[in-house]
Amino acid sequence: MARNQRAMSERLHILVTGASRGIGAAIVGALEDQRVVGHSSKGDGGTIAADLGEPGVAEGLWAEALARLDGRIDVLVNNAGIFEAAPLALDHAEWVAAWERTQRVNLTASAELCRLAVRHFRDRGGGGRIVNVASRAAYRGDSPDHWHYAASKAGMIGMTKSIARAYAGEGIYAFAVCPGFTVTGMVDDYLASRGGVAALGELPLGRPATPVEIAEIVRWLATGAPASATGAIVDANGASYVR
Numbered sequence: 001m002a003r004n005q006r007a008m009s010e011r012l013h014i015l016v017t018g019a020s021r022g023i024g025a026a027i028v029g030a031l032e033d034q035r036v037v038g039h040s041s042k043g044d045g046g047t048i049a050a051d052l053g054e055p056g057v058a059e060g061l062w063a064e065a066l067a068r069l070d071g072r073i074d075v076l077v078n079n080a081g082i083f084e085a086a087p088l089a090l091d092h093a094e095w096v097a098a099w100e101r102t103q104r105v106n107l108t109a110s111a112e113l114c115r116l117a118v119r120h121f122r123d124r125g126g127g128g129r130i131v132n133v134a135s136r137a138a139y140r141g142d143s144p145d146h147w148h149y150a151a152s153k154a155g156m157i158g159m160t161k162s163i164a165r166a167y168a169g170e171g172i173y174a175f176a177v178c179p180g181f182t183v184t185g186m187v188d189d190y191l192a193s194r195g196g197v198a199a200l201g202e203l204p205l206g207r208p209a210t211p212v213e214i215a216e217i218v219r220w221l222a223t224g225a226p227a228s229a230t231g232a233i234v235d236a237n238g239a240s241y242v243r
Helices: 022-030 057-068 092-124 147-170 185-192 211-223
Strands: 013-016 035-040 075-078 128-133 172-179 233-236
Touching: 013 022, 022 035, 022 211, 035 057, 057 092, 075 092, 075 211, 092 128, 092 147, 092 172, 128 147, 128 211, 147 172, 147 233, 172 211, 211 233
Parallel strands: 013 035, 013 075, 075 128, 128 172, 172 233
Antiparallel strands: none
């Protein structure tokens, strides 16, 4: 996996955030042959409970994950995220609060965990991997009610590329996945509020992605993608946005 590659028989130690449902649960399933610790807001199903909307929580999450994984993490998967509307008609303070909450959960907490991961990888030697689950919205934008969501995911892409450029020589690799619409509860709620699948717009593939498809991409980046791919952003949007 890194410059000093571990024996193939040794399982990787992996932290996956937002692991209780949807894409996160599928990622945990795709990595079942590794040693995985998951996170969720409420600690469902044995995951580590941590509300990433609260400042300072990410550090405690990292510490608990390290404890459960015997002091070693090889791969960080930042999947946790929220998609909450912030209409322009909101009271100004409410709009700003919604913006800041989305940045806190989607970007700042991910950045804190990336920082902790890079420091851990450097201290231990041998490198490590970070896989950030971003969004098609990072490149094409999102609805008028979701400026903040698109901005948070664009920030995640910039962060991923910066990490890749800075630490590749130390065997620390960073990747991101940009799903389009994926069949999850979060997307189902969004579509229901807008009249169903027709709200998806043009989908050349003819259907949304499935969590299993996104999870397979994450699995490959976390465990098998070549070092030369560091910094890569993998689109998974059914050709609904081609760049």
